[in-house]
Amino acid sequence: MHGGGHGTAAGKHAGRLTWAFILTASYMVAEVIGGLITGSLALLADAAHMLTDAGGLLLALIAIRFAQREATPQRTYGYLRMEILSALANAIVLLLLTVYILYEAVQRFLAPPEIMSLPMLIVAVIGLGVNLTSMWLLAGGSSESLNVKGAYFEVLSDMLGSVGVIVAALLMMWKGWTIADPIIGAGIGLFIVPRTWILLKQALHILMEATPPHVDMAALEKELAGIDGVTAVHDLHVWTITSGFDALSCHLVVRTMDNNVAILREARRRMKDGFHIDHVTIQIEDEALRAEEAVLHV
Incomplete structure (x- = not known):
């Protein structure tokens, strides 16, 4: 049997994942409230990604804990595959979330709502700071673990989302372009799709027990x-x-x-x-x- 004695790549970064989760979960509530108050799709899209981040980080931490469990006669490799299942779940949730954001963007193109741009800007600037901090915490482990990479991509999408929300808020404040909000919201959803697709393929590649890409x-x-x-x-x-x-x-x-x-x-x-x-x-x-x-x- 081969189980919990083997430290996973994600396990080395459990402390950083924990801090990233605390930051993300703490700010997520404020961003969701801000999105609902301002009526901004771009901000709600960023809040949704932040919600996904919190769930993804929590899944990553749970996977690390399971991976440390000892092997059993029924599970001779222990729970090491929990990390890959977590990465797969993160990718699927992000793709489904993107579909919803694009649907909502179409609705807002047809009937643009009233948006409070200044509160929207303030919330987005704070969110940018939180995302940059979380990215710094996760950057080191993203090249070693699919689990950490999944969490890093989610935080990256949020960081870019925060930048997009800031741009949309400034355009609405200066130019009155309310159409900027659904455009930026849709852009946030589309940007992460290629990276999420790569993560999904990597997780499925491992679950199918295919040859590692680096092995000739x-x-x-x-x-x-x-x-x-x-x-x-x-x-x-x-x-x-x-x-x-x-x-x-x-x-x-x-x-x-x-x-x-x-x-x-x-x-x-x-x-x-x-x-x-x-x-x-x-x-x-x-x-x-x-x-x-x-x-x-x-």
């Missing part, structure tokens, strides 16, 4: 086949358990079974040094065992 399978197989005494490599699989934790399994066919320990050590060393894969499961067999296995699989 042809080069990896060649490296294993090049070990002295190895005649063939088959049933080779490489997949990701959670961010920063790749696993490999394969069968190595050898000329003689007399040097198994040395071959196994060399295979592990090459996988760790050349491909950064530490969790390696290798079956060593001679031609006779391979033939027996082939008969069993027929």
